[in-house]
Amino acid sequence: MKKIAILYQDQPAPAINGITKPMKEGGYSDSGADIAYELSKYGFIVITPQASPNIENDLDWVFPDTEDGILAALNKGANTFWMNTVLYKHHPIHKFFDRNIKLIGQLPSDVELFDDKFYTNDLLKNQNVPIPKEQILSKGSNFHEIEEMQFPMVVKPLRGRGSQGVSKVENISELNTVLDDLFNAKKYGSSVYVEEFLEGQEITITVMPAGEYIIDHKEVEYVRPWCLPAVKRINHKNGIAPYSGEEAVIKNSMVLEDDELYSEAVFKISQLCRRAAEIIEIKAPIRIDCRANKEGKYFIFDINMKPNMTGASRPHRMDQDSLIMLAARKIGWEYIDLLKNIASQSWKVKSKVLA
Known part of the structure; x- marks a missing residue:
């Protein structure tokens, strides 16, 4: 019988080759609590940190994705972990792979690999999947590196989430401004992803x-x-x-x-x-x-x-x-x-x- 514990992101994921993925405020504890509450409402066995979780308190419903958090869930009887968190190759869940547990989510090493937009899109492009023209720009890059691309274009983090940190730029001046802002903020790392802007739906x-x-x-x-x-x-x-x-x-x-x-x-x-x-x-x-x-x-x-x-x-x-x-x-x-x-x-x- 599944005894499900939902994990949320407790701390930022490590930088990978100089690229960082900013942590979402709350570490997805809000959606984790939504999941836990809904499952428990319909009779699933959901393991929670609090015996009587407050419906409005997200952290009453979810465990941090740390070694201590996972161990606490195991000690309460969890045998299935809903990985509602950012995963990466050496995520703490790996230390428990010798336990008799199941996961709801991706293989952590796959997430680290395919979260890299340039790597994934290049892989798909080589498999004849249509991908917009794209390029990586690193701090100190010159515009001539993307001369084959035309404005407008989109600048985005290499390891972002949704449209956070994404901008459309119409010319070289806007591009330089956005690049300066992104690199100076040191929020997404030393490189960004640039792609052609598609004007359709x-x-x-x-x-x-x-x-x-x-x-x-x-x-x-x-x-x-x-x-x-x-x-x-x-x-x-x-x-x-x-x-x-x-x-x-x-x-x-x-x-x-x-x-x-x-x-x-x-x-x-x-x-x-x-x-x-x-x-x-x-x-x-x-x-x-x-x-x-x-x-x-x-x-x-x-x-x-x-x-x-x-x-x-x-x-x-x-x-x-x-x-x-x-x-x-x-x-x-x-x-x-x-x-x-x-x-x-x-x-x-x-x-x-x-x-």
Whole structure:
């Protein structure tokens, strides 16, 4: 029987080759508490730090992803860990891989690898997955290094989250200003990612791992990754979708209407998202952001190995459906249905697996 503990990010992830990923305020404890509360409400055994957690206190519901936090959850009887945190190769969970535990989430070493936008997009490009023109710029770089790219372009962290720290620049002056700001702030590390700006529609596609699911009260088996319906992003600010940490996604996102959802262009990019998920061998949901050029052809521009999992569950957070939840509602799932189906994809940790 699953006894689930949800982990949140307690401290910043280590820098990787000089690139840092800033920690989200609260370390995803808010979405972790949403998950824990919803599961417990529907009869799942959820291990929590507090015997009687306060519905409004996030930290009553989730354990820190430290060695001590994981051990505390184990000592309370947890045998399944929902990795609602930023993962990396030597994450503390690795020290417990010799225990009889399961994970809900990705393999930590895979997250470290594929969180690098340039590495992942280059890998996909070599597999004939359409990716916008892109380049890495390091501190002290000269503009001639990206002369083959045209303005406008997008500047973003190499290991960012969503649209945090992302800017659209129209000319060399704006580019230099943004680069100076990013490097001087020392928030994202010594290099950034630059890509061509696509002026068409932006959509987000959630890809679920292969496995058995319950849809319309029937068991459905997927032998390869599969996609939830695409969600359209609207109300952009200077061409960039608002960061979910600053504006609830329900204010700027909606599932595509059926005529567009089942269009050839969306079908093609959905199949390519499935292919991308196969290439990186996902074990849990990922969120793939795509955008069309002026001819309407979609390109993959960002893969999120740890998508947001907030949900309209607790009374004070009824505006907090995530992009994944918006997509899930289109196939008839409520928040608990989404969580149940994700939890059913938990996988057994092998002690020799490198995290």
